[in-house]
Amino acid sequence: SYELTQPPSVSVSPGQTATITCSGDGLPRKYVHWYQKKSGQAPVLVLYEDSKRPSGIPERFSGSRSGTMATLTIDGAQADDEADYFCYSTDRSGGGLFGGGTRLTVL
Amino acid sequence: QVQLRESGPGLVRPSETLSLTCTVSHYSIDSGYYWGWIRHSPGRGLQWIGSIYSSGSTYYNPSLKRRVTVSLDTSKNQFSLKLTSVTATDSAVYYCARQGSPISMEGKIDPWGQGALVAVSS
Numbered sequence: 001s002y003e004l005t006q007p008p009s010v011s012v013s014p015g016q017t018a019t020i021t022c023s024g025d026g027l028p029r030k031y032v033h034w035y036q037k038k039s040g041q042a043p044v045l046v047l048y049e050d051s052k053r054p055s056g057i058p059e060r061f062s063g064s065r066s067g068t069m070a071t072l073t074i075d076g077a078q079a080d081d082e083a084d085y086f087c088y089s090t091d092r093s094g095g096g097l098f099g100g101g102t103r104l105t106v107l
Numbered sequence: 108q109v110q111l112r113e114s115g116p117g118l119v120r121p122s123e124t125l126s127l128t129c130t131v132s133h134y135s136i137d138s139g140y141y142w143g144w145i146r147h148s149p150g151r152g153l154q155w156i157g158s159i160y161s162s163g164s165t166y167y168n169p170s171l172k173r174r175v176t177v178s179l180d181t182s183k184n185q186f187s188l189k190l191t192s193v194t195a196t197d198s199a200v201y202y203c204a205r206q207g208s209p210i211s212m213e214g215k216i217d218p219w220g221q222g223a224l225v226a227v228s229s
Contacts, residue, residue: 035153037153088153090213
């Protein structure tokens with residue numbers, strides 16, 4: 001079955017660049033969207049259609065997609081960026097699919 | 108601005124049916140878009156459950172398809188989730204959300220409701 005694979009964890013120091021990847025065989029044909037999830041809060045859309053930032057999302061969040069991999073980049077990570085990040089896409093039948101999530105630690 | 112809010116029991120007995128309702132504000136759900144359910148649990152991350160289009164057509168996660176029904180009530184501007192034969196592994200925070208574009212399920216999931224915590228326990 002089709003899956004989206006993310007690294008379980010990423011750690012960076014404040015001010016450094018954090019890179020979170022999402023890989024899947026279907027990604028060459030599908031957009032990827034990224035969500036930030038903090039404990040006790042609903043997921044927040046931080047990037048959609050690979051690289052577009054919704055209103056209110058800081059410019060330090062950026063994204064790209066090439067081949068079977070999509071990447072979320074946080075330039076100058078801050079303590080407030082510490083959270084779980086999930087990529088999301090759709091499979092061949094149009095069904096939704098999330099990656100397993102990446103815990104970003106900023107310390 | 109579109110707003111969604113989940114409602115329903117916070118405790119369900121094993122083997123029974125989980126039922127949740129999502130009330131949508133500031134947008135008529137029969138005007139387009141897909142309307143979906145997603146759940147989150149600490150050990151399993153986010154899981155897409157299923158969606159329904161404004162016309163009533165549905166898509167379900169294959170792993171849950173046998174137990175899931177998503178339905179619309181356009182008179183109340185609500186859509187609902189039913190998950191049968193629940194077990195402890197179905198304990199999670201359940202979110203309702205708008206999905207895709209006015210004519211396609213492909214696309215971002217946004218906005219989301221605040222979430223409803225459901226525990227499965229005897």
